[in-house]
Amino acid sequence: MGEIDLLHGYLILGALLFGIGLVGFLARRNMIVMFLAAEMMLQGISVSLVAWGRFHNDWGGQMMVIFILTVAACEAAIALALILMLFHSSGRLDVAAWQHLRESNQQPFVDQELPEAQVDEQTWPELAPAGIEPEHSLDELVHRGHV
Amino acid sequence: MTPTETMTLVATVLAALSLWLLLPRGGRWGRPVGVVLGLISLGIFVSRLSGLTAMGFSDEASGAKLMFWVLAAITVISAAGSVTMGSPVYCAIWFAMTLLGTAGLFLFQGAQFLGVATIVVYAGAILVTFLFVLMLAQSEGHAYYDRVSWEGLISAAVGAAMIGVLTMVISNALAPVTPAIAKASATKVASANAAPEPAAKILIADPATAEERAADILSAQHMDHLGAQLFSKYLIAVEVAGTLLLVALVGAVAIAIQGKQMPKTAGGARHG
Numbered sequence: 001m002g003e004i005d006l007l008h009g010y011l012i013l014g015a016l017l018f019g020i021g022l023v024g025f026l027a028r029r030n031m032i033v034m035f036l037a038a039e040m041m042l043q044g045i046s047v048s049l050v051a052w053g054r055f056h057n058d059w060g061g062q063m064m065v066i067f068i069l070t071v072a073a074c075e076a077a078i079a080l081a082l083i084l085m086l087f088h089s090s091g092r093l094d095v096a097a098w099q100h101l102r103e104s105n106q107q108p109f110v111d112q113e114l115p116e117a118q119v120d121e122q123t124w125p126e127l128a129p130a131g132i133e134p135e136h137s138l139d140e141l142v143h144r145g146h147v
Numbered sequence: 148m149t150p151t152e153t154m155t156l157v158a159t160v161l162a163a164l165s166l167w168l169l170l171p172r173g174g175r176w177g178r179p180v181g182v183v184l185g186l187i188s189l190g191i192f193v194s195r196l197s198g199l200t201a202m203g204f205s206d207e208a209s210g211a212k213l214m215f216w217v218l219a220a221i222t223v224i225s226a227a228g229s230v231t232m233g234s235p236v237y238c239a240i241w242f243a244m245t246l247l248g249t250a251g252l253f254l255f256q257g258a259q260f261l262g263v264a265t266i267v268v269y270a271g272a273i274l275v276t277f278l279f280v281l282m283l284a285q286s287e288g289h290a291y292y293d294r295v296s297w298e299g300l301i302s303a304a305v306g307a308a309m310i311g312v313l314t315m316v317i318s319n320a321l322a323p324v325t326p327a328i329a330k331a332s333a334t335k336v337a338s339a340n341a342a343p344e345p346a347a348k349i350l351i352a353d354p355a356t357a358e359e360r361a362a363d364i365l366s367a368q369h370m371d372h373l374g375a376q377l378f379s380k381y382l383i384a385v386e387v388a389g390t391l392l393l394v395a396l397v398g399a400v401a402i403a404i405q406g407k408q409m410p411k412t413a414g415g416a417r418h419g
Contacts, residue, residue, distance in 0.1 A: 003354060003357075004321060004354065006211070006212075006215065007321065008317065008318070008321050009215055009219065010215075010252070010256070011317045011321075012192060012195070012313075012314055012317060012318075013219050013222065013223065013252070015309075015310055015313035015314055015317065016192070016223050016226070016310055017222065017223070017226055017245075017249075018309065018310075018313070019162075019306045019307065019309045019310035019313070020166070020223070020226045020227055020230055020306065020310075021226070021230070022302075022305065022306040022309055023166050023170075023230055023302055023303050023305070023306030023307075024229070024230030024231075026297065026298075026301075026302035026305060026306065027170050027230075027296040027297050027298070027299055027302040027303065028170075028171075028230070028296055028297075029292040029293070029295065029296060029297060030235050030238075030290070030292060030293055032235050032238075032239075032277055032280060032281060032284075033230075033235050033238045033293075035277070036229060036238055036239065036242050036277065037229075037230055039242070039269070039273070040226055040229065040230070040242065040245060043245065043246070043249050046249065046253075046261075046265075047249055047252060047253075050252075050253055050256045050258045050261065051256060053256075053258075053364065054256045054257050054258075054360065054364055054365070055354055055355070056354065056355055057355030057359045057360050057363050057364050058364075059363075059364065059372070059373065059376040059380075062258050062260075062261055062364075062373065063376065063377065063381050063384070065258070065261050066260075066261065066264070066377070067384060067388055069261075069264055069265070069268050069269070070388040070391065070392060071388075071391065072268075072269070072273065073268055073272065073273060073392065073395075074391055074392055074394075074395030075395075076273045076276060076277075077276075077395050077396065077398075077399040078395055078398055078399050078402065080276055080277070080280050080399075081398075081399040081400075081402040081403045082402060083280060083284070084280060084283065084284065084403065085402060085403070085405070087283075087284045092290070092292065093235075093284055093290065093292070094290070094292035096292065111291075111295065
């Protein structure tokens, strides 16, 4: 029967989205990317809730997702305002710029070796020659010069 | 340990390795290996979904299954891309792809309003605001902190362990009861002399029938039903959400202007 298999698929998809978002939130250092990862975890929850709502023929799941959307919009507004303020005071979007908020018995984090910036060779596109040069009539050129 | 549990474990380990290899680090050599490992791990996860993989095209639900596979593949692959891309702009674009995938999944789950709202609110508003902030904050291009990540192996292992545990719990909760559920939902007769069910199976003990779904959650008058529910049963929640939006708006403005130096000279405070 298809319904419970569909529920299974949607729940596992939600788990995958949640786990991938978790990895992103833990591993990335750019505050904006961390925020995107948190939103992705919310998406995983939403997929699961909608699937449960369909399975039980209950509107509660969809309602919950509507309010998740609302809260995500509020959260995005506040968080982006905060990120902008943090950027203005530190000049970076790096969370490691705020590590003086750590506990007093923790060691500071120091970047050991930073990878080289990969500078791509800028190759500009070349225009292929298109068409052929039309024949110029000498007569016309001379005449046009006088006009 | 049953073979399916072993397979889940293998898939989890592969997922952890692949995410670790994909996360931005120094060298670039890990990327293709990470992609291959991730696809293998995804394939193993898919093979757990026994009912959905047995796809016969004579089946009337095969269209829904095919749609599910396409959208799920788009969603998961772009989610991995959005987490592992180096440039935050690419992250945002991949995340937009994830949102489109989930919006499509919502459309196929009888949540048309949510599908459209996800595109409008998330992809249209939130993501564009992200891109604006990126342009304001990081206009000079790649920064060093986008090329490194915190403790890549540990965080990938934590995330993959989360995925593995959730997959195992979900499969164990859903799998053994499937034939009984199918029979009960076909005949809609609750067997009175059945053994007491464990708590995890209560959630799936009462599926709706196809007729009930077609009349309510999958009906063509989707907005009709949704609005009736939203403005009767959830009315107070709607009001609270509206207040929350207003408070967030005022709060965001207050945060944003707090860092600005107000002009002390005449002109600033004389309005009103």
